[in-house]
Amino acid sequence: MTIAFDGTHYAGWQFQLSGLAVQQCVETALKALFPGSLGVHGCSRTDAGVHALGLVAHADVPREEFRIPIRKLILALNAHLPEDIRVQKVSRCPQDFHAQYQAHSKEYRYQVWNHPGMNPLLIARAWHVAKTLDLVSMRRAAALFVGKKDFRSFACNHDQFIENTVRTLTRCQIQKRGHLLTFVIEGNGFLYKMCRSIVGTLVQVGLGRYTPADVEAMFEKRDRESAGMSAPAEGLTLWKVSYRAESKKELEQSAKNAKLCSTWKGTRE
C-alpha cells in the first residue's frame, strides 16, 4: 500500500502510548475488510506532526478472505479510514516483500515559508521563518551533507547508542519558488530526527548563526550538541520510497501472476 496522510492530528506512523498512530487506523481499516490480517508494517517511523505522501506499508492477508478485486481495494480501505489518511495505491507483492527492510532509498521534502507574513494556506505544512535567509550559504552547506557520512551529530540523543550512524545521502538540495523553500533530501536511510536536524542546521546557516565551515566541523564532533536545532515537524513530508529494481520487477511479476491465477469470490467485475 502507498499511503498519504496529514500528520497534524497523529502521534506519528507507529503505535505510541502518547496518542493515536496512523498505523493503528490502517490496521483497523484492514481488519474491517480482512478479519484475519496480521498487522501492517510501514517503511519507516514518522514523528508526530510529520506528513506523508508516499509511505509504503505491507500486510499479510489470508488468501481465503481475499474476496475483493485489488483495483477496488483503494476505495474499500479509504471508506474505513479518516479523511486525513488516504490509501493511494494497492498492489500484491511477493510473500517475502518487506516495506522497511527492502526499501532502497527514501525521499523527504521539507517546506519553509520565508517571508515576514506566514502564508495561511501553509499552516501545519511549512515552517515559518520570518527573517531573510542567505540561500547561497545554505546551498553551499547543503552540499556537505551529500555522500556517505557519519551523521551522529545529526541524530537525536536517543540514538546516541546506535552503533552504526553512517548513512548515505544522494541528494540534499534547496529549491526556491517565490517565498517557499523546499528542501529535497534523499538517502538510503535516516536516523531519528535526522532530516529535521539537517534542515534546522541549514536554516541557522541561512540566518548567519553557522557558516558552511561550521557544518563540516559538526560532522567531525560526532555529537548532537554540536549541530544546529531541529526544524519543527509540520514542515516535513515523507515523499517517496523506492525499492530495488529487482524487487520491483519481482513485485510486478508477482502481481501479474496473481492477476492471471486469481478467481474473485463473491464479487464480479
Next chain:
Amino acid sequence: MTIAFDGTHYAGWQFQLSGLAVQQCVETALKALFPGSLGVHGCSRTDAGVHALGLVAHADVPREEFRIPIRKLILALNAHLPEDIRVQKVSRCPQDFHAQYQAHSKEYRYQVWNHPGMNPLLIARAWHVAKTLDLVSMRRAAALFVGKKDFRSFACNHDQFIENTVRTLTRCQIQKRGHLLTFVIEGNGFLYKMCRSIVGTLVQVGLGRYTPADVEAMFEKRDRESAGMSAPAEGLTLWKVSYRAESKKELEQSAKNAKLCSTWKGTRE
C-alpha cells in the same frame, strides 16, 4: 495591503449576515492601530470558502495617527489578526487609489486533485475528482474562454439582470503536475461565480459530459442553465491582482515621497 487568507472558516471577504467576513477582521485589526481609520476596501468579493494569496485592499488612515513605520505595519497588523489571515505587504498609496476600481487584471488559480484517493494534504485546498479526466479535450475547451466574450452563461443567476456581462480573459490554462491540475484564469473582471462555473464546465468536459463544441454553444445561449456545474469553493484562490503601470508608478513615487517626507512620531527605528 496585500492580504492572504485561508477562506475555510469565513463567509468570504465582504461583510455578510451569514458569518464572519475577512474584511471585518482586517477592519478590527486596523481600528486597533488607527482608531480613526475609515473601513477597508477590497479589490473584489470572494465567496465563502474561497482562499486568497494576493487580495489587495486599501484604507484611509488619519495622518495624525500614523505613528508606526510602514515596514513595521505588517507585524503590527498580523498581531491583531487570526492566524488564517495574514497581511503580506503594506505600502502607502496616492489619495485617489482604489483597490477595486483601479484593478487592471486579476488572476485566479483553481486546484483539482485527480486520483481515486484524495491527497490529504490538499483537503480544503483542492477539489477531489476521482474519475480520469480527458485533459486534451479540457485544454481545447479552455482555449474557448480566452478573449472578449459575453460570459452571461457562466455567471450565477443573481447576476442575470446585470446589463454588461462581457469580460475579457487573457488566460485560461490547465497545468498538470502529477495528479494535481491547476487552472490558471486571468482576466480584466469576473462575474459572480464565473471562475467556478468555468472550472466546473471544464471538468465536465474532462468527464465526457460535454464536448468543446458544447461549450461554444453555451456562450451562444446566454443562459446559466445551459452551462456546466459550479466547482466547489475550496479549490479556488485569488492569486494576484495587477494595477495599471501608471498607477503602479504613481504608487511607488507616492511611497517614495512619503518615506522622504514623513517623520515618525513616538517610534524610533
